[in-house]
Amino acid sequence: MGQGEPNGDLIRSIREMLGACDDGLSDLDSHRDLVFLNLEEEIRRYQSVIHGALQALAEAVDAKDAYTHGHSTRVSAYAKHLGRDLGLSPGELETLAFGALLHDVGKIGMPETILNKPGALTREEFEIVKEHPVRGSEILASIPDLREAERIVRHHHERIDGSGYPDCLSDRSIPIHAKLVAVVDTFDAITTNRIYRRAKSADHALRIMLEAAEGQLDLELVLRFERLWNLGEMHPILEDNLREGAGASGVVEREQAPAGCGALECDHGLLDIVD
Ligand SMILES: [Fe+2]
Numbered sequence: 001m002g003q004g005e006p007n008g009d010l011i012r013s014i015r016e017m018l019g020a021c022d023d024g025l026s027d028l029d030s031h032r033d034l035v036f037l038n039l040e041e042e043i044r045r046y047q048s049v050i051h052g053a054l055q056a057l058a059e060a061v062d063a064k065d066a067y068t069h070g071h072s073t074r075v076s077a078y079a080k081h082l083g084r085d086l087g088l089s090p091g092e093l094e095t096l097a098f099g100a101l102l103h104d105v106g107k108i109g110m111p112e113t114i115l116n117k118p119g120a121l122t123r124e125e126f127e128i129v130k131e132h133p134v135r136g137s138e139i140l141a142s143i144p145d146l147r148e149a150e151r152i153v154r155h156h157h158e159r160i161d162g163s164g165y166p167d168c169l170s171d172r173s174i175p176i177h178a179k180l181v182a183v184v185d186t187f188d189a190i191t192t193n194r195i196y197r198r199a200k201s202a203d204h205a206l207r208i209m210l211e212a213a214e215g216q217l218d219l220e221l222v223l224r225f226e227r228l229w230n231l232g233e234m235h236p237i238l239e240d241n242l243r244e245g246a247g248a249s250g251v252v253e254r255e256q257a258p259a260g261c262g263a264l265e266c267d268h269g270l271l272d273i274v275d
Contacts, residue, residue: 058101065115067195076100077237078184099152100181106136156181161215179218
């Protein structure tokens, strides 16, 4: 073999080395695919466990009040529809759904005698009820994945005019997702039975909400919700509740806000009707 001529052995060796590299790379590829598959499966399993636990927690809260069966689940379902219409990303929608599902989780330690009281609440009782957004946000603050949802829980009773609680935030200071939950929470509270009030129709609820929008609810969100409601896609959420007949009997019309208090100061939602 002269100088500059290809060395057959060398070429063979290089080919073998390249072949081994190819095999190694394809092994690596399939190994990586397997790792990703396992990871995705683990994440799905983790999410399903978390979701199940949070759903159970929300149901435990609703079960404390004989009249709020399914309330948190419906609020979450309405919130997802409205959030999707707003163009929220999948991640934002998930946060919104969890925040809506757990908005009243702070009621978990609250006396049932207050939650199920058919008559007007005293000022002291109402002060206890008003603690639930902060209690709820404290529960969620300990779960890193739910930090964003925690803001929804804390602020779902703030009002546009700043007369809400716990932080008296007004309009632009209130997180948009909390404003959204306030709208759907109000709708569900009016359209389902409470121990102190019978359910009203959806049309009636939307009328009250539009009247209240100026000071309490975000008008644009109420109008958006009304348009969505009129499209009909959300009707099954309410119809399922009516079929189950949740809290259908024993309603006592509660007098308005606690004695000695103005409605804005004392009710824990919209004119004493929101949870
Ligand atoms: Fe609440």
